[in-house]
Amino acid sequence: MSELIDLTAAQAAKLTRAGELDPAELFEAYRARAAGDELNAFTWVADVAPAGPPAAGAPLGGVPLAVKDLFCTEGVPSQAGSRILEGYRPPYTATVVAQLAAGGAPLLGKTNQDEFAMGSSNENSGYGPVLNPWDRSRVPGGSSGGSAAAVAAGLAPWAIGTDTGGSIRQPAALCGIVGLKPTYGACSRYGMIAFASSLDQAGPLTRDVTDAAMLLAHMIGHDERDSTSLPFPGEIALPAREDLRGVRFGVPEELAGDGIEPGVLDSFRATLELAKRLGATVEPCTLPHAPHALSAYYLIAPAEASANLARYDGVRYGLRVDAPDLISMYTRTRSAGFGPEVKRRIMLGTYALSSGYYDAYYGTAQKVRTMIAEDFRAVFEGFDFVVTPTSPWTAFELGAKTADPLAMYLNDFCTVPMPLAGIPAVSIPSGLSAGLPVGFQLAGPAFSESRLLDAAYALEQAIGFDGSAARR
Amino acid sequence: MSTEYEPVIGLEIHVQLATRTKMFCGCDLSFGDPPNTHTCPVCLGLPGTLPVLNARAVHFGVLIGLALGSQIAERSLFHRKNYFYPDLPKGYQISQYDVPLCSGGSLGEVCIHRVHLEEDAAKLVHVGESGRIHGSDRSVVDFNRGGTPLVEIVTEPDLHAPDQAREWLTLLRATLKRLGVSDVNMDEGSLRCDANVSVRPVGSQQLGTKTELKNMNSFRYLERGVRAEIERQIGLLQSGEAVAQETLHFDPASDRLTPLRSKEEAHDYRYFPEPDLVPLVVTGEMHAAAQADLAELPAARAKRFEQQLGLAPDRARELAFRTELGDYYERALAADGHDPVTVANWIPQLVERIGSDADPAQSKVTPEALATLAGMVSAKEVARDAARDVLTRLVAEGGDPRTIVEERGLGSLTADDGGLTEIIDRAIAADPAAAEQVRQGNMRAVGPLVGFVMKETKGRADGGEVTRLIRERVG
Numbered sequence: 014m015s016e017l018i019d020l021t022a023a024q025a026a027k028l029t030r031a032g033e034l035d036p037a038e039l040f041e042a043y044r045a046r047a048a049g050d051e052l053n054a055f056t057w058v059a060d061v062a063p064a065g066p067p068a069a070g071a072p073l074g075g076v077p078l079a080v081k082d083l084f085c086t087e088g089v090p091s092q093a094g095s096r097i098l099e100g101y102r103p104p105y106t107a108t109v110v111a112q113l114a115a116g117g118a119p120l121l122g123k124t125n126q127d128e129f130a131m132g133s134s135n136e137n138s139g140y141g142p143v144l145n146p147w148d149r150s151r152v153p154g155g156s157s158g159g160s161a162a163a164v165a166a167g168l169a170p171w172a173i174g175t176d177t178g179g180s181i182r183q184p185a186a187l188c189g190i191v192g193l194k195p196t197y198g199a200c201s202r203y204g205m206i207a208f209a210s211s212l213d214q215a216g217p218l219t220r221d222v223t224d225a226a227m228l229l230a231h232m233i234g235h236d237e238r239d240s241t242s243l244p245f246p247g248e249i250a251l252p253a254r255e256d257l258r259g260v261r262f263g264v265p266e267e268l269a270g271d272g273i274e275p276g277v278l279d280s281f282r283a284t285l286e287l288a289k290r291l292g293a294t295v296e297p298c299t300l301p302h303a304p305h306a307l308s309a310y311y312l313i314a315p316a317e318a319s320a321n322l323a324r325y326d327g328v329r330y331g332l333r334v335d336a337p338d339l340i341s342m343y344t345r346t347r348s349a350g351f352g353p354e355v356k357r358r359i360m361l362g363t364y365a366l367s368s369g370y371y372d373a374y375y376g377t378a379q380k381v382r383t384m385i386a387e388d389f390r391a392v393f394e395g396f397d398f399v400v401t402p403t404s405p406w407t408a409f410e411l412g413a414k415t416a417d418p419l420a421m422y423l424n425d426f427c428t429v430p431m432p433l434a435g436i437p438a439v440s441i442p443s444g445l446s447a448g449l450p451v452g453f454q455l456a457g458p459a460f461s462e463s464r465l466l467d468a469a470y471a472l473e474q475a476i477g478f479d480g481s482a483a484r485r
Numbered sequence: 486m487s488t489e490y491e492p493v494i495g496l497e498i499h500v501q502l503a504t505r506t507k508m509f510c511g512c513d514l515s516f517g518d519p520p521n522t523h524t525c526p527v528c529l530g531l532p533g534t535l536p537v538l539n540a541r542a543v544h545f546g547v548l549i550g551l552a553l554g555s556q557i558a559e560r561s562l563f564h565r566k567n568y569f570y571p572d573l574p575k576g577y578q579i580s581q582y583d584v585p586l587c588s589g590g591s592l593g594e595v596c597i598h599r600v601h602l603e604e605d606a607a608k609l610v611h612v613g614e615s616g617r618i619h620g621s622d623r624s625v626v627d628f629n630r631g632g633t634p635l636v637e638i639v640t641e642p643d644l645h646a647p648d649q650a651r652e653w654l655t656l657l658r659a660t661l662k663r664l665g666v667s668d669v670n671m672d673e674g675s676l677r678c679d680a681n682v683s684v685r686p687v688g689s690q691q692l693g694t695k696t697e698l699k700n701m702n703s704f705r706y707l708e709r710g711v712r713a714e715i716e717r718q719i720g721l722l723q724s725g726e727a728v729a730q731e732t733l734h735f736d737p738a739s740d741r742l743t744p745l746r747s748k749e750e751a752h753d754y755r756y757f758p759e760p761d762l763v764p765l766v767v768t769g770e771m772h773a774a775a776q777a778d779l780a781e782l783p784a785a786r787a788k789r790f791e792q793q794l795g796l797a798p799d800r801a802r803e804l805a806f807r808t809e810l811g812d813y814y815e816r817a818l819a820a821d822g823h824d825p826v827t828v829a830n831w832i833p834q835l836v837e838r839i840g841s842d843a844d845p846a847q848s849k850v851t852p853e854a855l856a857t858l859a860g861m862v863s864a865k866e867v868a869r870d871a872a873r874d875v876l877t878r879l880v881a882e883g884g885d886p887r888t889i890v891e892e893r894g895l896g897s898l899t900a901d902d903g904g905l906t907e908i909i910d911r912a913i914a915a916d917p918a919a920a921e922q923v924r925q926g927n928m929r930a931v932g933p934l935v936g937f938v939m940k941e942t943k944g945r946a947d948g949g950e951v952t953r954l955i956r957e958r959v960g
Binding site (some may be wrong): 084085091098101103104105107202203204207209210211238241316317319320322323328329330339343368371375 | 762
């Protein structure tokens with residue numbers, strides 16, 4: 014059994030496609046592990062394997078997939094980590110989930126998350142926090158904490174999540190796995206319960222870079238149901254590059270110095286040394302507006318969220334708390350259904366859009382966003398990738414930051430500029446600091462995913478990170 | 486000395502577009518189908534769903550803009566208009582805000598401020614006596630209407646009388662109908678009109694405080710509502726009170742205006758650009774496609790009827806402002822190249838018989854039949870009175886007017902017809918005093934004699950011809 018679990022998803026898919034491994038056996042092995050989940054990573058687990066084997070030659074080989082609860086799955090609870098959607102079973106399936114199922118990755122279960130993807134520790138879930146498999150007294154990161162913990166702990170071969178300000182990359186870093194946020198528009202958002210529409214993107218959380226490339230290849234593409242999705246230029250090939258000769262890494266001083274935990278900084282610098290040995294050039298670069306990214310993000314994302322979450326009114330689906338009149342019903346339903354962080358962001362966003370404040374807050378934030386995109390564009394004229402630590406620190410203890418929202422928001426310090434610019438970024442494990450995983454982030458220009466994965470793969474081979482301890 | 490006041494009126498018109506599907510999803514539009522049978526995850530606002538813009542609605546929007554002479558924006562934006570209401574499943578309406586599809590333009594004497602695209606709300610049915618949300622026991626929602634494509638047309642405050650507002654709305658309705666972009670049916674709500682009304686002392690250039698009138702869902706109600714509001718405002722000002730800026734509901738049963746307390750209260754809609762849609766870009770091809778679909782509009786048609794066909798201005802407008810009448814008229818003209826004025830004069834006769842709202846093309850009278858009948862009257866083959874009877878018969882049974890005239894012996898009696906001369910002689914014999922007066926030149930006395938003849942001939946004789954013959958006979 015443990016041998017099965019130690020296979021990467023790509024290795025397992027190769028075996029099932031070759032007829033050397035029964036996909037039903039593989040599904041059941043993971044189903045049993047997910048059902049015995051002690052990390053609270055899953056909010057729903059499939060009862061039985063899907064009927065019949067995957068279609069002959071299905072590239073993903075029937076390797077089961079854990080799906081963040083933010084994705085709608087037909088007939089299966091899709092609660093977005095919120096009590097306001099408790100028991101909600103949508104009548105349709107999200108495009109990326111459907112594409113992955115068609116590619117041969119059946120639904121294993123739905124994973125826990127911060128409510129409506131608002132959080133960086135998974136402590137904002139309406140269904141309880143997820144525990145970090147490296148140390149169960151610590152958080153797995155968020156908001157895709159359930160997906161990250163499930164993959165790291167070997168409860169799922171691979172998973173998908175969503176990233177708005179770091180929600181794939183930061184939990185991937187804290188759990189010692191790979192997490193990729195694609196270019197905005199690369200993957201359809203149809204069926205992804207919206208947090209901040211102009212930032213949300215689906216992406217893979219996997220044990221290694223090859224698995225991430227395999228999943229991503231089946232997630233991309235224009236969807237006529239999502240006007241903001243785009244045809245992906247070219248294909249995602251499996252990464253094979255072993256060196257980094259001629260690759261130029263830019264290290265932005267704004268995101269790789271002050272405020273980063275020493276152990277994280279050590280691992281980051283060691284990885285840069287490895288990159289040089291692989292042939293990369295490593296030079297400082299500057300993203301002058303990056304320090305303002307967090308402020309802009311915490312205006313734009315809550316503003317969009319304040320509108321996106323208005324539909325949870327108790328009228329048509331989800332929770333309803335009855336009251337003698339309409340306004341009281343709205344108020345009671347939303348008071349009972351939303352957690353404190355969601356309420357905080359709805360209020361922030363509502364305020365930022367208010368008449369008389371719009372220009373000062375939302376309008377200014379959009380200008381900053383444009384400047385940040387411009388900063389990256391300028392950097393990519395001289396560099397192939399921008400590299401930073403993924404998270405300023407390793408996994409912190411449960412409850413350590415819950416009393417201070419602003420300290421919690423700093424988790425996203427290194428990951429927020431990329432979604433504001435719409436560009437792709439990947440986090441790979443670069444080693445351990447005091448026994449806890451550290452993430453290394455690479456960001457590239459829009460639609461540079463193939464190159465990004467190639468570079469990440471070369472580094473991954475050189476680093477040789479061993480995550481098996483978390484699967485025990 | 487009492488001040489004279491001038492009303493200032495602007496209209497906001499919502500028009501449901503006659504596309505096949507809704508604004509942002511693939512559900513069919515419907516009217517009168519069972520509630521909640523034309524819905525999908527998108528128009529129900531289910532979590533995770535996204536809007537996709539209806540290209541046909543954009544085409545119609547551009548078409549309307551071109552018809553009104555508006556500037557068509559090459560790039561316009563959709564915004565979210567945020568408010569909570571059970572008829573709005575997303576908690577916001579997707580509309581256009583500071584960068585609308587069309588700006589400026591005019592129709593007749595009224596300038597257009599803007600034309601933009603948006604989605605309709607669902608329909609709330611208030612169960613209870615009042616039929617309004619206040620005082621109802623409960624409300625139920627029908628999402629069939631939710632997401633129907635709308636254009637909102639906003640005029641400048643260029644109207645100055647209630648009947649002028651009504652007349653202008655008639656022209657707008659005819660224009661939209663002619664474009665084929667909407668059913669423009671006020672009863673069914675595919676054309677809805679709100680009015681902004683203020684008054685100011687005559688000669689003043691400053692606008693007074695305006696009120697917004699809702700529920701003007703017929704042409705008559707618009708005129709009555711605006712008239713009642715102008716009177717109310719003038720009354721307030723004359724008694725030294727101020728007009729309060731508010732939204733009023735017009736009750737057609739009592740002609741009373743009551744302040745509306747609902748979602749229409751002062752709101753901060755927190756508009757921001759809709760992140761689920763990309764900017765709307767109108768390409769050269771889209772522009773050209775709309776241009777190609779631009780039909781002759783009612784105002785231009787009326788002018789053509791007047792200038793090229795010689796119709797009186799009132800008759801020209803009567804036919805041109807109701808597209809179906811104008812179309813019917815032109816088909817009749819094409820069938821028989823007769824005097825356009827005579828043919829035009831027969832259309833109101835037909836309308837009178839089929840009902841003022843009916844489409845003559847749906848009646849049993851073909852345009853060809855009406856043209857034939859008009860031609861027969863002009864050629865004096867049938868007398869006017871008899872022709873009216875023929876028309877009544879055509880409305881009831883259809884058919885060919887010539888056959889009806891022949892079968893029923895309704896053809897004109899003429900002097901060559903021995904019968905007519907004989908009847909005229911009898912008329913003179915029956916009223917020699919009148920005949921004597923006619924002989925002395927008093928033509929007013931001819932009436933009773935003509936009446937006698939008409940009665941005897943059952944209207945088959947031509948009045949002018951009869952008069953001429955009487956004068957001839959009395960010598």
